[in-house]
Amino acid sequence: MNPAGLAGTQRLFLSAALLCFSTSGLAQTVLSATAQPAGMELRKQEIAQCLPGEISTWADGSDRAALAPSLTFIYDNSAAPVWFDRSVVMGALQKAAAAWSECGVPARVVPQADAGGETVGAIRVQWSQTGSRNNFGLADVGHRALWLGPGAFLMLEKVNPQAGPATLQMVVSHEMGHFFGLMAHSRRCVDVTSYYTNPQGQSCLVRGGAAMPKGVEYRAQLPTACDIARCRALNP
Ligand SMILES: [Zn+2]
Numbered sequence: 465m466n467p468a469g470l471a472g473t474q475r476l477f478l479s480a481a482l483l484c485f486s487t488s489g490l491a492q493t494v495l496s497a498t499a500q501p502a503g504m505e506l507r508k509q510e511i512a513q514c515l516p517g518e519i520s521t522w523a524d525g526s527d528r529a530a531l532a533p534s535l536t537f538i539y540d541n542s543a544a545p546v547w548f549d550r551s552v553v554m555g556a557l558q559k560a561a562a563a564w565s566e567c568g569v570p571a572r573v574v575p576q577a578d579a580g581g582e583t584v585g586a587i588r589v590q591w592s593q594t595g596s597r598n599n600f601g602l603a604d605v606g607h608r609a610l611w612l613g614p615g616a617f618l619m620l621e622k623v624n625p626q627a628g629p630a631t632l633q634m635v636v637s638h639e640m641g642h643f644f645g646l647m648a649h650s651r652r653c654v655d656v657t658s659y660y661t662n663p664q665g666q667s668c669l670v671r672g673g674a675a676m677p678k679g680v681e682y683r684a685q686l687p688t689a690c691d692i693a694r695c696r697a698l699n700p
Pocket residue numbers: 483484485638639642649
């Protein structure tokens with residue numbers, strides 16, 4: 465993720481309601497398929513357990529309650545990249561929704577074709593280069609829109625097609641988190657709501673002050689224990 469891009473987006477729209485997941489995380493993603501260096505065991509522990517006082521954010525947004533007491537996401541597959549079958553994207557959305565529901569705000573995902581009269585108040589998930597502003601994903605909380613970026617995924621498909629499904633899961637989980645009220649990005653590298661460095665050159669945090677392993681995607685694909693703990697605190 466490009467922290468400069470994130471900060472720019474937030475400045476541009478003067479609101480933390482619009483947040484993105486940019487293409488510059490590609491470097492990590494590209495390398496993650498093969499490398500498993502030391503430190504990945506610690507990553508597993510950081511995903512599974514949130515220690516007291518460990519939650520930390522970049523303070524780049526104002527956290528709040530979820531958009532609604534329960535969330536419905538409607539998935540429109542019409543502009544999806546051809547190599548992502550509808551069932552793959554639906555699967556990623558449903559996994560993310562189920563994982564975030566652990567925070568106490570139930571969420572479900574409905575295909576556009578089955579949405580019927582459920583569209584009022586629902587969050588639309590759509591593919592659009594314009595809507596995503598060339599990012600992998602973008603959460604426009606105010607307009608109840610979660611955009612996925614075909615161009616970013618096309619670029620990834622060219623350089624490392626194996627990374628596509630994992631990246632899709634991460635992007636979907638990250639953007640969905642904003643609708644649960646997590647507007648500030650986590651400073652814990654491992655959290656799905658994180659980004660790695662800010663424009664001032666500060667880095668995200670690994671437990672115990674360890675260095676983040678290089679050449680891997682350290683960020684989780686689904687909300688971590690600390691992501692969920694933050695979400696629960698916002699939605700008591
Ligand atoms: Zn974000």
